[in-house]
Amino acid sequence: MSKAAKRVEIKAQKRLKSLVRDYFLNLDAAADDSDRKVAWCTSVGPCELLVAFGFEVYFPENHGALLGARKVSHEYIPRAVGEGYCAESCSYMTSDIGSSLAGYSPLTEAFGIAGPPKPDVLAYSTNQCREVQDWWSYFGRKHDAPVVGVCPPAHLGAITPDHVKFVRGELVRIIERIESHFGMKLDHAKLEEAVALSSKASSLWRDVLDTARARPSPMTFSDGLIHMSPVILMRGSQIAIDYYEDLLAELKQRRDDGVAAVPDERFRLYWDGMPVWPKLRELSDKFFDLRAVIAASTYCNSWAFDEYDGGDPLDWMAKTSIEIFINRDEGFKQSFLTEMFERFDIDGAVFHNARTCPNNTNSRFGMPQRLRETLDKPVVVFDGDLSDVRFFSTAQTMTNIEAFIEQLEERKR
Numbered sequence: 001m002s003k004a005a006k007r008v009e010i011k012a013q014k015r016l017k018s019l020v021r022d023y024f025l026n027l028d029a030a031a032d033d034s035d036r037k038v039a040w041c042t043s044v045g046p047c048e049l050l051v052a053f054g055f056e057v058y059f060p061e062n063h064g065a066l067l068g069a070r071k072v073s074h075e076y077i078p079r080a081v082g083e084g085y086c087a088e089s090c091s092y093m094t095s096d097i098g099s100s101l102a103g104y105s106p107l108t109e110a111f112g113i114a115g116p117p118k119p120d121v122l123a124y125s126t127n128q129c130r131e132v133q134d135w136w137s138y139f140g141r142k143h144d145a146p147v148v149g150v151c152p153p154a155h156l157g158a159i160t161p162d163h164v165k166f167v168r169g170e171l172v173r174i175i176e177r178i179e180s181h182f183g184m185k186l187d188h189a190k191l192e193e194a195v196a197l198s199s200k201a202s203s204l205w206r207d208v209l210d211t212a213r214a215r216p217s218p219m220t221f222s223d224g225l226i227h228m229s230p231v232i233l234m235r236g237s238q239i240a241i242d243y244y245e246d247l248l249a250e251l252k253q254r255r256d257d258g259v260a261a262v263p264d265e266r267f268r269l270y271w272d273g274m275p276v277w278p279k280l281r282e283l284s285d286k287f288f289d290l291r292a293v294i295a296a297s298t299y300c301n302s303w304a305f306d307e308y309d310g311g312d313p314l315d316w317m318a319k320t321s322i323e324i325f326i327n328r329d330e331g332f333k334q335s336f337l338t339e340m341f342e343r344f345d346i347d348g349a350v351f352h353n354a355r356t357c358p359n360n361t362n363s364r365f366g367m368p369q370r371l372r373e374t375l376d377k378p379v380v381v382f383d384g385d386l387s388d389v390r391f392f393s394t395a396q397t398m399t400n401i402e403a404f405i406e407q408l409e410e411r412k413r
């Protein structure tokens with residue numbers, strides 16, 4: 001690509017920085033305030049319930065990603081290994097536990113706070129993996145706080161009313177445990193409000209991701225990774241909605257003005273699997289230089305839920321929590337990926353085989369081969385990890401990506 005080609009920064013990013021800062025400062029203040037309570041929650045866990053109860057909600061996976069992005073995870077993982085956690089289990093979990101043992105947090109450098117807020121309760125859903133249950137249990141023991149969770153049926157094809165009913169029942173049990181432990185009473189109007197806000201933010205997030213259908217695409221995968229924080233951290237709040245309304249307007253304007261995330265866009269790619277947080281910039285620069293835009297991804301799409309239609313909010317939570325991609329069977333996943341390839345006019349796909357997250361890796365049971373054959377699209381698989389750089393070879397991955405783009409060039413010719 002010509003040396004003159006430059007990224008045109010998405011303006012909303014400046015505001016995002018201050019929103020995320022406010023979010024963490026508020027959590028920190030809540031942890032020090034005896035009148036307020038903090039809940040830890042998995043990324044697609046029962047967040048809306050916690051919001052309705054009045055907890056400030058913190059998401060430890062985000063801390064794992066921050067440790068990865070700061071390129072320090074591998075320094076702390078050995079501390080968790082010393083406590084009996086396998087070095088090949090989730091590196092979000094091991095780096096988070098290890099950094100806690102070492103008394104380190106990237107939140108200190110970023111926001112001047114001591115670290116993650118102490119939890120009053122920890123809530124999880126194993127809709128993504130069982131690792132979160134053990135991770136939360138570790139911190140439940142450490143902070144002497146109750147751990148509540150949902151273990152929904154996994155690897156689902158079609159979602160049936162029985163699946164939804166079962167998960168709804170688990171949510172009711174969480175409500176009962178919180179009510180009896182804290183002497184609280186759930187306000188159902190507040191739950192409806194939290195679900196409506198959550199669903200609205202999620203719909204806007206889907207619209208944001210959809211702007212990448214345009215040629216050239218006004219955003220790429222790395223932009224999605226930056227801008228997805230509100231739909232996770234601020235779910236159930238008006239703040240997330242306001243942010244995505246502005247971001248969507250900006251991206252639509254970029255699309256209409258022909259502003260490209262990757263100038264001279266030549267190839268449109270799909271990213272499957274976890275991001276490689278410590279190598280985000282290098283990978284993003286490589287694709288930029290090769291004039292390839294990653295127009296869609298499984299990961300960013302994980303928080304694009306179905307809309308809430310005003311019915312039973314617990315039904316919506318139950319259904320939403322089990323219909324996410326990671327909780328589905330191979331057949332559903334293949335259909336979903338096929339649809340995404342068509343929807344975003346994809347030329348080829350990049351599959352990340354994340355060593356410590358088999359749960360969010362889809363290259364282990366023949367999926368890349370099946371897509372290659374049925375869609376006649378080139379697919380590349382590379383080995384790496386979400387956080388632990390010891391599983392990632394920069395030189396080898398970059399060579400694989402270059403060869404893959406050459407293959408796409410060849411087909412174009």
Ligand code: SF4
Binds near residue numbers: 356386
């Ligand atoms: S889905 Fe993967 S990365 Fe996320 S918590 Fe589970 S094992 Fe870790």
